[in-house]
Amino acid sequence: MITPEKKRELIAEFKINDDDTGSAHIQIALLTERIKNLTEHLKANKKDHSSRRGLLKLVGQRARLLKYLNKNDHEMYNTLTTKLNIRRK
Numbered sequence: 511m512i513t514p515e516k517k518r519e520l521i522a523e524f525k526i527n528d529d530d531t532g533s534a535h536i537q538i539a540l541l542t543e544r545i546k547n548l549t550e551h552l553k554a555n556k557k558d559h560s561s562r563r564g565l566l567k568l569v570g571q572r573a574r575l576l577k578y579l580n581k582n583d584h585e586m587y588n589t590l591t592t593k594l595n596i597r598r599k
Contacts, residue, residue: 512543524590534579535590541572542594 512520520543524535548565552558576596580587591598 511547534575535586538572538575538590539594541568542596544568
């Protein structure tokens with residue numbers, strides 16, 4: 511679970527302009543944070559299969575957003591993957 515403070519920090523860090531709250535950059539950053547939290551949860555709770563399914567759905571959603579960003583703004587894709595420490599394909 512992402513705390514509201516952490517969410518505000520991520521939005522402030524990755525926003526493009528002052529009105530930006532839902533661009534692909536922000537969505538990818540928020541999904542990455544949720545993926546990190548779920549990964550830690552699953553390390554402790556190995557038999558939690560419903561959370562594992564949710565994690566796989568989040569990873570797929572982030573992959574689709576990264577593919578979109580790579581196609582439309584390759585420089586931002588490179589910057590974002592480096593900043594968030596995400597492996598590139």
